[in-house]
Amino acid sequence: MANHIILLTLVALSFGLLAFAFEPSPLQDFCVADSTSSARVNGQSCKNPALVQASDFSFSGLHRPGNTSNPNGSKVTPVSVAQLPGLNTLGISMVRIDYAQWGINPPHTHPRATEILTVLEGSLEVGFVTSNPDNSLITKTLQKGDVFVFPVGLIHFQRNVGTGNAVAIAALSSQNPGVITIANAVFGSKPDVSSDILAKAFQVDKSVVDQLQTKF
Secondary structure, eight states: OHHHHHHHHHHHHHHHHHHHHHSOOOSSSOOOBOTTOOOOOSSOOBOOGGGOOGGGGOOOOTTSOOOOOSTTOEEEEEESTTTOGGGTTTOOEEEEEEEOTTOEEEEEEOTTOOEEEEEEESOEEEEEEOOTTTOOEEEEEEOTTOEEEEOTTOEEEEEEOSSSOEEEEEEESSSSOOOEEHHHHHHSOSSOOOHHHHHHHHTSOHHHHHHHHHHO
């Protein structure tokens, strides 16, 4: 019995350590990302604190509208560790999203972050899909000032359903949340996923897959 208790305790501790290892808390005041370092770490190595400047903790440009002249009619302007080195190890980032009328931020996931979005201008239809086997669609139309959260890893989207342009700001729970746009990943991988596999997965003719792959 005692051995079972010890084993369960070790298992619980292991899961606890894994949870903390996902995005560990900083062990110092800050760890400004050093883009010149060749060191390979989970994240980015730290810049010498003696060389840190205020500019490492600031970013300018979110007041400027993004260019939505593209097939999706949207533009995401990120502020992650790549744009703001001071975010390194802090476990947070943000984006501005601009939408033309009927523009979309297409179905995508963030493998390392939950996202909370606030509508600044316009009206957005937003939603996410739960995991297998239910695949339930959770969706709502948001107005200016409304807030919506997308749980980590779930496929989600936004669409401008207003009469003009729309703008949103979103915060994410990682300095490097990552993004996987579903259509790009499935139909635009390098090299291509076999069209036979995709035709069977989507239950369509292979010619349909071939056509989609030419678009990505």
